[in-house]
Amino acid sequence: MNKVTALTIGFMLLAGAGLVMAGQGHDHKMSDGTMMKDDAMSKGQMDSKAGTAVEVGNKICPVSGEKIGEMGDGVKYEHNGKIYNLCCAGCNKPFSKDPANYSAIAEKEVSGQK
Numbered sequence: 001m002n003k004v005t006a007l008t009i010g011f012m013l014l015a016g017a018g019l020v021m022a023g024q025g026h027d028h029k030m031s032d033g034t035m036m037k038d039d040a041m042s043k044g045q046m047d048s049k050a051g052t053a054v055e056v057g058n059k060i061c062p063v064s065g066e067k068i069g070e071m072g073d074g075v076k077y078e079h080n081g082k083i084y085n086l087c088c089a090g091c092n093k094p095f096s097k098d099p100a101n102y103s104a105i106a107e108k109e110v111s112g113q114k
């Protein structure tokens with residue numbers, strides 16, 4: 001096999017692995033078990049079942065401590081009828097593992113407590 005063919009095959013394998021990995025890492029499940037649609041998430045909208053959820057309004061991500069919007073578009077996470085702002089999709093998983101802790105952090109930030 002010549003070098004060009006070997007490099008082409010190697011590149012294709014790496015690109016394919018990247019596409020597979022890009023779909024992993026987080027989900028868009030809401031606390032009621034339904035899935036949030038990607039287009040709704042990117043627009044900061046929830047589906048009709050979560051229409052009664054209340055926006056908390058936090059400007060700092062309770063997981064990373066980063067300002068919402070500095071790492072790109074933030075994402076929304078619904079928990080117990082409230083919508084929390086996260087800096088990125090990567091913070092969904094930690095938030096979902098300890099929502100009581102992270103929701104308390106977000107609510108303290110909004111209320112001005114430290």
